[in-house]
Amino acid sequence: MNKLFYFLIPALMLASCGGEEKATGENAEGTDTTEMTGMYKAGDEITPDGAMDNQQLLEAMLGKDSMEVKLTAKINSVCQVKGCWMRLDMGEKAQELMVRFKDYAFFVPKDVSGKNATVQGWIKVDTLSVEEQKHYAEDEGLAREEIEKITEPRVELTFEASGVLIK
Numbered sequence: 001m002n003k004l005f006y007f008l009i010p011a012l013m014l015a016s017c018g019g020e021e022k023a024t025g026e027n028a029e030g031t032d033t034t035e036m037t038g039m040y041k042a043g044d045e046i047t048p049d050g051a052m053d054n055q056q057l058l059e060a061m062l063g064k065d066s067m068e069v070k071l072t073a074k075i076n077s078v079c080q081v082k083g084c085w086m087r088l089d090m091g092e093k094a095q096e097l098m099v100r101f102k103d104y105a106f107f108v109p110k111d112v113s114g115k116n117a118t119v120q121g122w123i124k125v126d127t128l129s130v131e132e133q134k135h136y137a138e139d140e141g142l143a144r145e146e147i148e149k150i151t152e153p154r155v156e157l158t159f160e161a162s163g164v165l166i167k
Contacts, residue, residue: 042106044163048072048118054090054097057123061157066124071159073097075117075166079139083107088117090157097123098136099159112166119161126158 051072052060061067073088076096084107087096099119101107108117128136130150137147 038167040109040112040164040166042108042164043101043161044120046070046118046120046163046165048165051118054088058090061123066122068122070118070120071097071123072116072118075113075115077113077140078108078110079136080110080141081139083110085136085139086112086117088119088159095156097157097159098128099161099164101164102160102162106164108164108166116167118165119159120163121159121161123157123159125155128154128156128158 051070054071054073057069057071060069071088073090076087076089078086084104085098085100086108087098090097099117102121130153133150133154134147137150
């Protein structure tokens with residue numbers, strides 16, 4: 001019996017982490033907002049009111065390593081495995097902004113690239129390891145050759161969103 005227990009727990013953990021999930025238009029309370037409003041909401045309730053654009057955010061971050069903020073920007077890409085992260089357009093001169101969701105509590109639909117998102121949470125300067133970068137590249141569906149070109153850690157801005165609104 002004990003042997004079965006030691007096998008079953010890791011198997012359940014792997015199944016819950018690696019399986020593909022379909023993101024729906026349901027918010028944290030389970031209400032489908034996509035069909036009712038043409039918007040997708042998840043996590044904490046937010047509105048676009050008072051949100052910065054990408055240039056305002058970059059200016060506000062000068063000299064800081066983190067801050068709480070609300071941002072509206074275009075979605076460039078989304079995790080194609082679960083919708084557990086997205087990248088926002090930060091303008092021509094800046095990198096994309098990697099957005100993850102607080103406590104892995106919600107995901108976004110995988111087909112929202114090109115739409116505008118308002119996110120609320122914490123932005124910070126972070127170092128992404130080679131392993132993390134390769135994981136995200138695989139989630140995005142990049143070719144093996146592109147993934148193998150990733151050989152150095154990268155310092156970039158990252159965002160942990162407590163709420164998201166997509167139009």
